[in-house]
Amino acid sequence: MKTATPARKIDSFLDQEYSAGFETLLEADTLPKGLSEDVIRVISAKKGEPEFLLEWRLEAYRRWLTMTAPKWAAVDFPDIDFQDIVYYSAPKKKDGPKSLDEVDPELLKTFEKLGVPLHERARLAGVAVDAVFDSVSVATTFQKELGEHGIIFCSFSEAVKTHPELIRQYLGTVVPPSDNFYAALNSAVFSDGSFVFIPKGVKCPMELSTYFRINARDTGQFERTLIIAEEGASVSYLEGCTAPMRDENQLHAAVVELIALDDAKIKYSTVQNWYPGDKDGIGGIYNFVTKRGDCRGARSHISWTQVETGSAITWKYPSVILRGDDSVGDFHSVALSNHRQQADTGTKMIHMGRNTKSTILSKGISAGRGSNTFRGLVRIAPKAEGARNYTQCDSLLIGDQCAAHTFPTIEARNPTAHVEHEATTSRIGEDQLFYAMQRGLTAEDAVSMIVNGFCREVFKELPMEFAVEAQKLLGVSLEGSIG
Amino acid sequence: MLDIKNLKASVEGKDILKGLDLQVKAGEVHAIMGPNGSGKSTLSQVLAGRDTFQVDGGSVTWDGQDLLAMPIEERARAGLFLAFQYPVEIPGVSNAYFLKAAVNAVRKHRGLPEFDAMDFLTRVKAEMKAVGMKEEFLYRAVNEGFSGGEKKRNEVLQMALLEPRLAILDETDSGLDIDALKVVADGVNRLRSPERALIVITHYQRLLDYIVPDHVHVLSQGRIVRSGGRELALELEEKGYGWIGDAGEIHAAPPAAGGA
Ligand SMILES: Nc1ncnc2c1ncn2[C@@H]1O[C@H](COP(=O)(O)OP(=O)(O)O)[C@@H](O)[C@H]1O
Ligand SMILES: [Mg+2]
Numbered sequence: 001m002k003t004a005t006p007a008r009k010i011d012s013f014l015d016q017e018y019s020a021g022f023e024t025l026l027e028a029d030t031l032p033k034g035l036s037e038d039v040i041r042v043i044s045a046k047k048g049e050p051e052f053l054l055e056w057r058l059e060a061y062r063r064w065l066t067m068t069a070p071k072w073a074a075v076d077f078p079d080i081d082f083q084d085i086v087y088y089s090a091p092k093k094k095d096g097p098k099s100l101d102e103v104d105p106e107l108l109k110t111f112e113k114l115g116v117p118l119h120e121r122a123r124l125a126g127v128a129v130d131a132v133f134d135s136v137s138v139a140t141t142f143q144k145e146l147g148e149h150g151i152i153f154c155s156f157s158e159a160v161k162t163h164p165e166l167i168r169q170y171l172g173t174v175v176p177p178s179d180n181f182y183a184a185l186n187s188a189v190f191s192d193g194s195f196v197f198i199p200k201g202v203k204c205p206m207e208l209s210t211y212f213r214i215n216a217r218d219t220g221q222f223e224r225t226l227i228i229a230e231e232g233a234s235v236s237y238l239e240g241c242t243a244p245m246r247d248e249n250q251l252h253a254a255v256v257e258l259i260a261l262d263d264a265k266i267k268y269s270t271v272q273n274w275y276p277g278d279k280d281g282i283g284g285i286y287n288f289v290t291k292r293g294d295c296r297g298a299r300s301h302i303s304w305t306q307v308e309t310g311s312a313i314t315w316k317y318p319s320v321i322l323r324g325d326d327s328v329g330d331f332h333s334v335a336l337s338n339h340r341q342q343a344d345t346g347t348k349m350i351h352m353g354r355n356t357k358s359t360i361l362s363k364g365i366s367a368g369r370g371s372n373t374f375r376g377l378v379r380i381a382p383k384a385e386g387a388r389n390y391t392q393c394d395s396l397l398i399g400d401q402c403a404a405h406t407f408p409t410i411e412a413r414n415p416t417a418h419v420e421h422e423a424t425t426s427r428i429g430e431d432q433l434f435y436a437m438q439r440g441l442t443a444e445d446a447v448s449m450i451v452n453g454f455c456r457e458v459f460k461e462l463p464m465e466f467a468v469e470a471q472k473l474l475g476v477s478l479e480g481s482i483g
Numbered sequence: 484m485l486d487i488k489n490l491k492a493s494v495e496g497k498d499i500l501k502g503l504d505l506q507v508k509a510g511e512v513h514a515i516m517g518p519n520g521s522g523k524s525t526l527s528q529v530l531a532g533r534d535t536f537q538v539d540g541g542s543v544t545w546d547g548q549d550l551l552a553m554p555i556e557e558r559a560r561a562g563l564f565l566a567f568q569y570p571v572e573i574p575g576v577s578n579a580y581f582l583k584a585a586v587n588a589v590r591k592h593r594g595l596p597e598f599d600a601m602d603f604l605t606r607v608k609a610e611m612k613a614v615g616m617k618e619e620f621l622y623r624a625v626n627e628g629f630s631g632g633e634k635k636r637n638e639v640l641q642m643a644l645l646e647p648r649l650a651i652l653d654e655t656d657s658g659l660d661i662d663a664l665k666v667v668a669d670g671v672n673r674l675r676s677p678e679r680a681l682i683v684i685t686h687y688q689r690l691l692d693y694i695v696p697d698h699v700h701v702l703s704q705g706r707i708v709r710s711g712g713r714e715l716a717l718e719l720e721e722k723g724y725g726w727i728g729d730a731g732e733i734h735a736a737p738p739a740a741g742g743a
Contacts, residue, residue: 426574432572435567435571436573438558439581440645441585442556449580449584453575453580453624454575
């Protein structure tokens with residue numbers, strides 16, 4: 001049995017026979033399972049990366065070997081065998097179902113309910129529709145127009161080739177590889193992701209969006225996203241995530257870094273609908289993500305909005321480091337866990353600059369046997385004169401087998417800090433359902449109406465179409481949660 | 484249209500309705516009176532389908548259908564409306580949104596086109612005027628923080644919008660001042676028509692000064708113990724419930740309120 005203690009891990013690496021050397025590996029479309037320095041060299045070589053990036057990856061890898069998987073989150077799952085994962089697989093166009101007829105009908109039903117257009121459904125289901133709808137090409141469509149503003153929006157791999165100096169300057173400056181176990185792993189093996197650069201004074205004229213999807217043999221499990229807004233720049237970035245159903249659990253360990261210089265503003269919205277596993281907790285994504293924004297400049301503003309309905313296990317704390325004076329950080333979140341989903345999510349607001357301000361608004365919904373944990377850390381550094389935080393955590397329970405927990409932590413090391421915290425827990429009552437049903441609504445309609453009402457403050461932070469999608473998603477995700 | 488035969492119901496093992504019979508024809512208004520705890524609300528909730536109450540026997544036929552076999556929302560869509568004695572608060576859901584969803588669910592079922600936002604607003608604003616509710620109540624959460632009287636007006640508003648075929652009002656008059664009482668009565672009277680039936684549950688006879696019932700029944704300990712015409716209500720007012728013989732508790736009539 002392999003467990004993820006460092007000693008064991010190193011042992012298992014030592015035991016491993018390297019049957020395939022670097023050269024053989026380089027030929028293969030899909031690498032064999034397992035991780036080693038050779039595997040990392042191959043990934044880097046296949047992507048044609050510059051030397052500095054390979055070195056960076058290797059250093060992260062060596063660091064990772066000394067680390068242990070975190071155990072503190074309120075989630076429960078078997079140890080992950082990191083030698084049982086494929087770390088590189090060339091994206092094959094013909095891989096996966098060839099037409100919608102071959103796709104799991106349950107999945108198609110879900111998309112239909114979501115109102116996802118047919119070609120989009122096909123794409124999301126992993127059908128090889130001439131990869132036009134790839135996350136990269138979304139960018140390509142607008143690349144010219146964006147380019148006229150000096151905006152760079154492309155895949156991470158492309159940015160490594162076209163703008164290595166920016167990668168070198170900013171990569172890992174917000175989430176260093178040593179930050180945590182999964183960040184280190186991601187830094188070593190990340191496959192692709194998005195890169196956004198908004199130059200000084202430019203307001204990005206359109207919402208930038210990326211759709212991520214995980215396919216078992218796809219490479220999307222370790223994305224790396226880097227967004228930089230220079231002085232006075234602003235951008236709104238949307239990230240949609242979805243994954244087909246699979247029986248096996250899949251690991252998704254992404255890293256997102258945001259950097260806002262003086263007077264810059266970054267708004268990052270996520271609607272996450274990775275496959276949560278079935279009613280009995282079979283299958284589903286393990287979503288262990290490190291997202292962090294750095295308000296590096298004065299008066300900069302970073303805002304995270306997330307709607308999390310998917311994944312078997314979510315472990316995610318989008319955070320903001322308020323370094324610049326008068327900078328602002330926001331976190332608006334809706335996290336739903338139904339059936340046997342476990343969500344341990346929250347945020348960290350690290351106040352370092354003077355008169356920095358942060359708001360945390362967390363809405364947790366638990367249904368079925370779902371468990372929802374909010375973890376908030378507000379840290380006010382000694383020099384953060386006049387810092388303010390407002391935190392509100394609301395939990396909504398549907399049924400009586402689910403759970404909600406809140407763990408707010410406040411570390412105020414400056415006497416002028418002003419920190420407020422409010423929390424509520426409510427349950428959708430039988431009396432409310434009966435009342436609504438007596439007016440002709442179904443129990444499902446009644447629940448989704450109450451849930452949407454509960455989430456409204458967060459939904460209004462989302463761009464219009466996303467808000468609609470989020471609402472529908474909640475409806476779909478809650479199906480079967482009552483009665 | 485409604486035929487209740489030997490209806491028995493219990494909650495948490497406690498028998499509440501103990502063989503209740505009642506026939507209501509289309510076009511009629513029936514008043515049900517009775518002391519607290521006699522089972523009036525239980526009857527109304529059983530008819531509406533609340534499953535916290537267990538039906539232990541008897542039958543309820545509604546327009547030839549087995550009412551007790553219908554799901555809650557199906558009863559509502561088919562035109563059964565219950566004005567709650569204690570209207571429920573639904574935080575986070577605006578009254579406008581709730582009303583529109585309800586009205587459209589019912590309209591859809593009846594094969595009528597659903598209201599769009601504009602049609603709905605026109606319609607709801609007119610009805611709100613009639614029940615004396617300010618427009619701001621559209622944008623507040625359903626019943627949340629409403630006063631007792633405001634909640635009852637909101638029930639009458641919903642009744643008017645949903646145009647039920649069988650409306651049951653459970654003590655909608657309790658705790659209301661005379662103006663609000665008139666609003667309730669007016670709401671009911673506007674709804675009266677040959678194809679509709681109404682059951683007005685009340686503790687006091689004063690509502691019946693404004694809603695003149697065709698039949699009055701006295702419910703006591705889970706049974707209809709007396710039935711009669713309008714005069715029965717007056718008799719009750721005079722003598723209280725004590726004289727009904729097997730009444731569980733004795734209740735004096737309230738002082739004749741507000742110039743009734
Ligand atoms: N949910 C409940 N649980 C336990 N007892 C109940 C419940 N609802 C009603 N009862 C009891 O049933 C009896 C009848 O109540 P109810 O129908 O509300 O009477 P009324 O409306 O005539 O005042 C009362 O004794 C009351 O305490
Ligand atoms: Mg009652």
